[in-house]
Amino acid sequence: MKPFTFKTVLILCVVVAAIVCLLPTFFNCWPHKKINLGLDLQGGMHLILEVQNIKAVEAEVERTVQEIKKRLREKGVKHLGISRLNDNSILAKFQSGEDKSGFETVISKDFENLVTQTPHTDNNIISYKLALQEKEIDTIKKMATEQALETIRNRVDEFGVSEPDIRIQGENRILLQLPGIKDPERAKDLIGKTAQLTFQLVDEDADVNLAANGTPPVGDEILYQNKVDPGSGTSSKVAFLIQKRILLDGSLLTDARVEFDQYQQPQVGIAFNRKGARIFDRITGENIHKRLAIVLDKSVYSAPTIQDRIAGGKAVITGSFTLNEAKDLAIALRAGSLPAPVTIIEERTVGPTLGADSVRMGLVSMVIGGLLVILFMVIYYKGAGLIADLALIINIILIGGGLAAFQATLTLPGIAGIILTIGMAVDANVIIFERIREELRAGKTALASVHAGFDRASLTILDANVTTLIAALVLYQFGTSQIKGFAVTLGLGIVASLFTALVVSKIIFELVLKRKQSSTISI
Amino acid sequence: MQLIKSDINIDFIGKHNIGYAISIILILLSIGSLIVHKGPNYGIDFVGGTLIQIKFSQEVAVGKIRDGLSNVGLKDASVQNFGLAEDHEFLIRTSNSEMTSKGLSQSIAQAVKASTGIDPEIRRVEMVGPQVGKDLRKSALLAIFYSLLFITIYISGRFEQKLILSAVTAGSLMTAVYFLSVFNVSIIVLITAALVVTLILFWVLQLKYAMGAIVALLHDVVITVGIFSILNLDFSLPIIAALLTIIGYSLNDTIIVFDRIRENIKGAKTASALPLLFNKSINETLSRTILTSLTTLIVLFALYFLGGEIIHNFAFAMIVGIFVGTYSSIFVASPIVLAVSKR
Numbered sequence: 001m002k003p004f005t006f007k008t009v010l011i012l013c014v015v016v017a018a019i020v021c022l023l024p025t026f027f028n029c030w031p032h033k034k035i036n037l038g039l040d041l042q043g044g045m046h047l048i049l050e051v052q053n054i055k056a057v058e059a060e061v062e063r064t065v066q067e068i069k070k071r072l073r074e075k076g077v078k079h080l081g082i083s084r085l086n087d088n089s090i091l092a093k094f095q096s097g098e099d100k101s102g103f104e105t106v107i108s109k110d111f112e113n114l115v116t117q118t119p120h121t122d123n124n125i126i127s128y129k130l131a132l133q134e135k136e137i138d139t140i141k142k143m144a145t146e147q148a149l150e151t152i153r154n155r156v157d158e159f160g161v162s163e164p165d166i167r168i169q170g171e172n173r174i175l176l177q178l179p180g181i182k183d184p185e186r187a188k189d190l191i192g193k194t195a196q197l198t199f200q201l202v203d204e205d206a207d208v209n210l211a212a213n214g215t216p217p218v219g220d221e222i223l224y225q226n227k228v229d230p231g232s233g234t235s236s237k238v239a240f241l242i243q244k245r246i247l248l249d250g251s252l253l254t255d256a257r258v259e260f261d262q263y264q265q266p267q268v269g270i271a272f273n274r275k276g277a278r279i280f281d282r283i284t285g286e287n288i289h290k291r292l293a294i295v296l297d298k299s300v301y302s303a304p305t306i307q308d309r310i311a312g313g314k315a316v317i318t319g320s321f322t323l324n325e326a327k328d329l330a331i332a333l334r335a336g337s338l339p340a341p342v343t344i345i346e347e348r349t350v351g352p353t354l355g356a357d358s359v360r361m362g363l364v365s366m367v368i369g370g371l372l373v374i375l376f377m378v379i380y381y382k383g384a385g386l387i388a389d390l391a392l393i394i395n396i397i398l399i400g401g402g403l404a405a406f407q408a409t410l411t412l413p414g415i416a417g418i419i420l421t422i423g424m425a426v427d428a429n430v431i432i433f434e435r436i437r438e439e440l441r442a443g444k445t446a447l448a449s450v451h452a453g454f455d456r457a458s459l460t461i462l463d464a465n466v467t468t469l470i471a472a473l474v475l476y477q478f479g480t481s482q483i484k485g486f487a488v489t490l491g492l493g494i495v496a497s498l499f500t501a502l503v504v505s506k507i508i509f510e511l512v513l514k515r516k517q518s519s520t521i522s523i
Numbered sequence: 524m525q526l527i528k529s530d531i532n533i534d535f536i537g538k539h540n541i542g543y544a545i546s547i548i549l550i551l552l553s554i555g556s557l558i559v560h561k562g563p564n565y566g567i568d569f570v571g572g573t574l575i576q577i578k579f580s581q582e583v584a585v586g587k588i589r590d591g592l593s594n595v596g597l598k599d600a601s602v603q604n605f606g607l608a609e610d611h612e613f614l615i616r617t618s619n620s621e622m623t624s625k626g627l628s629q630s631i632a633q634a635v636k637a638s639t640g641i642d643p644e645i646r647r648v649e650m651v652g653p654q655v656g657k658d659l660r661k662s663a664l665l666a667i668f669y670s671l672l673f674i675t676i677y678i679s680g681r682f683e684q685k686l687i688l689s690a691v692t693a694g695s696l697m698t699a700v701y702f703l704s705v706f707n708v709s710i711i712v713l714i715t716a717a718l719v720v721t722l723i724l725f726w727v728l729q730l731k732y733a734m735g736a737i738v739a740l741l742h743d744v745v746i747t748v749g750i751f752s753i754l755n756l757d758f759s760l761p762i763i764a765a766l767l768t769i770i771g772y773s774l775n776d777t778i779i780v781f782d783r784i785r786e787n788i789k790g791a792k793t794a795s796a797l798p799l800l801f802n803k804s805i806n807e808t809l810s811r812t813i814l815t816s817l818t819t820l821i822v823l824f825a826l827y828f829l830g831g832e833i834i835h836n837f838a839f840a841m842i843v844g845i846f847v848g849t850y851s852s853i854f855v856a857s858p859i860v861l862a863v864s865k866r
Contacts, residue, residue, distance in 0.1 A: 185629050358833060423819035
């Protein structure tokens with residue numbers, strides 16, 4: 001047998017390739033692809049957010065209601081109430097006669113996308129039930145999730161996280177992986193903020209306290225302002241009666257920056273685009289001496305009395321902000337509001353010290369476990385054990401190289417997977433060696449025994465490993481990110497150990513036996 | 524060196540009733556414990572809740588931590604030592620999953636600092652919402668079910684050349700489970716039913732190796748889960764990873780024995796010779812069955828003792844699974860193949 005057959009060259013190539021892939025993890029060199037550490041090893045925050053995109057549908061229906069009312073007003077059609085129902089359909093009531101046909105013309109001309117049910121007549125009052133098309137609802141929901149993803153990505157970028165991973169998961173979930181984040185609480189606050197900024201008038205004709213205890217007048221809602229006493233630090237809530245009609249919202253903002261007032265208190269200065277500035281100019285001009293509330297995510301930040309028409313489209317949001325709160329609010333306003341509120345439905349945060357501890361303990365148990373196995377194999381199988389050990393070391397190099405080459409993420413369960421593979425990789429050798437011993441006992445020569453051992457054990461080894469590989473594949477499919485890490489190392493380990501046991505150790509055996517030209521074998 | 528003599532001859536098949544008895548007792552204990560405890564002791568991954576790992580620079584009384592927690596409305600939170608006593612680490616657990624979005628870890632840190640006088644380090648926060656927990660539970664059960672089925676398809680394909688037959692059987696079962704799960708049928712009931720149907724089908728179709736394999740695997744999974752339940756250990760996501768690995772790996776030993784049975788059975792013509800042949804096969808492969816488990820156990824013990832607290836339960840599940848799996852490949856899988864062959 002020549003020392004350099006096709007197989008030996010192949011093995012050398014594979015091992016060298018694995019080493020080249022593995023090197024950048026330890027030294028800064030080509031190909032510059034390190035093994036990615038999972039968040040549980042390097043520290044960081046994993047979040048899953050649920051976009052409550054039904055709220056986006058509600059908002060769209062609400063908008064449609066306003067628009068229908070507007071069109072009817074323009075056409076001089078009177079109605080007996082148009083409102084959004086809880087199932088996101090629209091109920092519209094009319095007196096029979098002219099108004100009925102007027103309404104039907106408006107609907108068929110301007111709102112043909114709505115699905116209308118056959119009207120229901122009761123005491124000369126006709127009620128219509130209208131709804132958005134299913135397809136449109138789905139689109140709104142999908143758009144809401146996609147827009148939320150974009151907005152959150154912008155916010156995270158501005159917050160300054162290196163290499164964040166943000167993606168949509170399923171229908172309405174967003175997965176965020178933020179490695180090495182310093183202040184997880186602050187990041188969560190910023191990401192979860194809806195940042196829905198609106199300008200609405202305060203209803204000063206009705207009594208707030210009366211409304212707070214009973215029902216607010218039609219077209220009004222009760223919103224609160226959080227007041228923090230600077231001396232004692234205690235917070236209290238002040239109720240406001242706010243008109244539901246939104247005069248201007250944050251979608252027309254061009255900029256938001258932290259500024260300081262004359263007492264060096266942080267506040268957020270905002271600037272509108274030209275259209276926003278024009279609207280702001282108009283509403284301030286029309287409502288002089290009335291109070292205009294600046295509402296953010298359904299809570300009132302301030303409600304100054306308009307002294308004069310304000311041109312130029314600039315305003316400030318005051319509140320008892322800390323500097324960080326003001327900074328984050330500015331980021332959120334710049335990045336835009338979320339189309340629907342989000343809730344955090346899963347969080348896994350690991351501090352950097354725990355991650356480092358996990359890496360250290362994982363490595364220690366890997367080294368100790370590996371050494372014990374190596375020792376066991378040498379004691380139990382002597383020379384053959386050494387071959388198995390060499391195959392084991394190649395196996396670990398291959399797993400590492402594979403992780404780097406496929407840019408897979410190494411997690412703590414992933415390390416456990418590697419450790420497990422160390423134990424499993426020698427299994428294949430054990431099966432082969434036991435078979436060789438059996439053949440030797442049956443009186444075959446060393447070379448014949450080795451051949452018979454490999455031939456007969458190969459299929460058994462393949463079968464035994466395929467079942468574990470199936471389990472690894474199912475696990476990968478099931479995959480939360482940590483478990484995926486385990487499935488990857490386990491799968492890589494199995495493939496590598498098939499290669500090392502069936503190809504590498506066989507070649508080494510043959511080389512050794514050939515060179516020695518002897519009939520004995522150390523096993 | 525040899526741990527097990529090459530001429531060993533233990534009458535495993537003759538004593539299979541003892542093996543069955545031990546297995547049945549273990550399975551009954553497991554199921555009993557699961558019934559008493561109302562299912563596995565699910566961790567927050569599967570029922571939702573919040574878990575916070577907190578570390579102090581010096582010794583702190585658990586009572587003090589509890590005082591602090593009850594000040595922020597977490598009276599029902601459980602506090603337990605985590606890892607070595609000299610690490611002063613604790614695990615705080617509550618079924619509440621909504622508060623982390625409102626600065627829970629900060630308020631806990633402040634409250635605990637106030638009650639103990641030491642600034643704690645928050646090392647890990649895990650929060651899982653109830654819906655996510657439910658989803659994970661469902662997909663975990665399905666993962667176990669699917670891996671069992673895939674593996675049995677493979678086994679019957681490889682060992683009895685009835686790949687198409689078993690694939691069709693398993694395929695229709697999977698489709699049934701998939702469609703019924705859409706209609707909100709309890710997934711546990713569904714999977715149990717599917718497995719029972721599988722067993723009956725394999726019996727009727729005389730897929731003896733697949734039958735032996737799946738019974739042994741179910742045996743391993745039930746007992747591992749049962750031991751976790753008896754010891755009241757947390758059943759979390761990594762445990763599912765461990766269970767699936769056990770399903771894949773504990774079959775290694777079974778396959779080694781099956782392979783030898785198939786090799787030895789070729790010459791045999793009469794059914795009366797079968798018990799002896801089975802016994803011979805088990806004995807011939809005993810050495811490698813035990814050695815392969817041993818090497819894996821070596822690394823698992825290293826992981827168990829040195830791998831840190833987070834991976835502790837995973838290593839424990841694997842260790843239990845490998846012990847049970849090795850046992851079942853000798854005392855459960857082969858006797859069942861024999862029982863089916865005798866029909």
